Amino acid sequence: MRSDLDTLMQARNLDAILVLGNAEHNPPMYYLIGGGHISNAVLFKKRGEPAVIYCNAMEREEAAKSGLEVIPTRLNATETLLNDTKEILDAQAITSGRVALYGIFDVGTTLALIKALKSAAPDVEFVGEEKDDSLFLHAMETKDDAEVARIRRMGKVTTEVVGMVADYLTSRDVRNDEVLLREDGNPLTIRDVKGKIASWLVERGAVDVEGCIFAIGRDAGIPHSVGNPDDVLRLGQTIVFDIFPGEAGGGYFYDFTRTWSLGYATPEAQALYEEVKQVYDKVIENVDLNVSFKEYQKLVCDEFNANGHPTPMHNGGVLTEGYVHSLGHGLGLNVHERPWSRHNANGDNLLKSGVVVTIEPGLYYPEKGMGVRIEDSYWVRPDGILEKLAEYPYDFVLPMKNWKKD
């Protein structure tokens, strides 16, 4: 939690942290100042002290909404830091000790800045931590009630929109060759569906900044293939619909996947779906408080391996079929954050009270034209119960309202 930052700084022997970048799509900055339209900020936080924000005077009132001290600059904040490095470090009384840098920011400017910082303060050790195990991902790992409420609200928006998509798809007319038709009689494409998803999300104060995954057939067999916009929707093919909207203006995400087959399913796809669903259920039934997340990844790998599927734990190299990813991940200001579930992750990635995680087993066979993933986001409550943050049915075959199999 936010209140752990000073303790975490101490454990890492950090005297101060320096965060660079904008305030909206930059989790460390957002975490400390709560968003706002600040396109370029430099934030200093010394251990045990509140943060201070430098930003262009044009954005001073946006920054002031954070309640933190704001120092307006004539130029952009990072430009000012590059020009007046020593003056600013002196003003912040950073002349010795260890300082870590965070944020999402321009790579070249980061390197120019680190050079200027080292030269202006040779007695300070400036360091960078790999993101996936950083101070911020440790602090963010456990959520307070306000954060859980925001993720839950995104979950409500997500499942509402998913329901609208299901209703829209199953209400389509179907051509003789099993292609779905739009209202105007033309074939329904992935582009059409994604346009509707984007509109329905925005109307509810959410955005899919990175775009959702809505992939059919062979594309469904490649976990991060977002789907070809020109592909038309057809009956009887697996559709992987993975949607991870965030609050408009930056903020908290939800993460959710269903796999559907419209009208009917092939027996092979049906069997694949049931296999994934059984493993999903097994994980949910077995989750215990304070166990390493990776234990469940191992469980899933063992289950799938026993059924003859390749897994990251049993097979080396680059996997392109079978179970090719991890069971889940933490969820918050980042779509992917701690705790991690890779089978060889650090043992400190625990399903402890306050974490919010996805559970998302899947099986992928692109050459067979199919893929299945089922995903929900869960909160580990203080009483140890794993609470799903948004309910949605698990139907695989969605019956079409205006079509019946001969």
Next chain:
Amino acid sequence: MRSDLDTLMQARNLDAILVLGNAEHNPPMYYLIGGGHISNAVLFKKRGEPAVIYCNAMEREEAAKSGLEVIPTRLNATETLLNDTKEILDAQAITSGRVALYGIFDVGTTLALIKALKSAAPDVEFVGEEKDDSLFLHAMETKDDAEVARIRRMGKVTTEVVGMVADYLTSRDVRNDEVLLREDGNPLTIRDVKGKIASWLVERGAVDVEGCIFAIGRDAGIPHSVGNPDDVLRLGQTIVFDIFPGEAGGGYFYDFTRTWSLGYATPEAQALYEEVKQVYDKVIENVDLNVSFKEYQKLVCDEFNANGHPTPMHNGGVLTEGYVHSLGHGLGLNVHERPWSRHNANGDNLLKSGVVVTIEPGLYYPEKGMGVRIEDSYWVRPDGILEKLAEYPYDFVLPMKNWKKD
């Protein structure tokens, strides 16, 4: 242009470049691979050779859409580079010379990576350039026809939506105290208006990732104040509406501002508007091919200064009223890019053939509760003509359909 990259690399004595980050909201990566759902990539490009992309195998088909060589990795690409630094540098035959890093990426991981790179290849000089004058901003500065067409299309979307907003606002009923009312009879807020803007943009394949500026009264007097969502809309107050949507999935931006006063304007606001409009017109009439952009910033500063307004050229320190910013900026994959117009910018920021720039003078008096900015985006054509990329009227007072002054 993209074809200038090798020449620019040579001029900067760069043997290779390395780009980090995602493919959608990361201009250098987007510029080289054209977007796609790739959450984490490492791109190498040696001078005179095509680029090579490392990315997670799950995203291999998204990356392959670029037409470039794709090397799938088992873990994320940057994690792989951190683990197998020497192997990858050897595979790319990068063992000496000068390599610059680019992209928008996690700051801590960037620093961890640079450490690993320097240690794995001590004979290579790894460098970072400050973004605003980087290789990429120089290459991106002049646009080819396809790029101009995409910016123009965003301009069409932008002005269409702005027209819808004007039509919606002027169709409102007005309460006795001059507050605008929603369809349901409640006061119309900035939140309501922004929700409509977001929906109308998304329906047209655009997004305002960073959110537009729709600021009234005092907030209109602070250039980057985005407006308080709870503020209600009233007649007779300056509204600064600055909208800069980008193509969905990352891509090209448009940038546009109008200042409105609904129903009527105070004489003081009307005078301020006319002053800005006169200066705007003077700039457009005077723009010449291949002149430094800053010459027009100086012209604007001189004009405003002669009328008694503070300007960045005539007044030191942090400016909070008068003319407090620059005349404009280049526009493309970045909302702000070269050429720059600051009065003390480098002389090589020319209005040369192929650049797309905003022209956006403004005057701001927050304590008087008003601000005015007028902005359009222009293309400097090969024949030297400055072509506005989207037309929109310059009315300041928007008459209300259901309201008349007593």
